[in-house]
Amino acid sequence: MTWFIFGGLIIALEYIIASILILLTVVGVSFAKETLKIGSLNSGPFGKRVYQKKPFGQPTFFLNIIWIIFGGMWIAASHVILGTAFAITIIGIPFAQKHFRMAAIALTPYGVKIMDD
Numbered sequence: 001m002t003w004f005i006f007g008g009l010i011i012a013l014e015y016i017i018a019s020i021l022i023l024l025t026v027v028g029v030s031f032a033k034e035t036l037k038i039g040s041l042n043s044g045p046f047g048k049r050v051y052q053k054k055p056f057g058q059p060t061f062f063l064n065i066i067w068i069i070f071g072g073m074w075i076a077a078s079h080v081i082l083g084t085a086f087a088i089t090i091i092g093i094p095f096a097q098k099h100f101r102m103a104a105i106a107l108t109p110y111g112v113k114i115m116d117d
Contacts, residue, residue: 006095007082008042011102014078015039018071031063031110035071038109042102050105050112060111072107079103 004012019035022028041048064072083099086092105112 003046003095003098004043006086006092007099010082011042011075011078011106012039014075015042018075022071031067034063034110035067037114038105038112041105041114046098047116049115063110064108067109068107072109076103076106079106 015035016039019032019039022032022035041050079099079102083096083103085096086099087096
């Protein structure tokens, strides 16, 4: 719950908005499915691990490049800003670490699998 209040809600809303914008295109339906999956991870990332589902192949590479340009870099920047703000305090360090890890996932969400610990 603390994560959701201190940054998770903001990031989840960014993913929802990006997914809705992607859904406006016919091709974007498969994109939106993956971004919503990562957005739900941002609602409660503790106790979950992210794995590469398959080797970083050509289709996944191109999907990630398109995502980085149109949405990933903005969401990753939000993670970095929030992570930096949390890193200032001792209590916020676990949140900062999670935000920095989530920034990398925000840049390349395609081809990942989310599993519970």
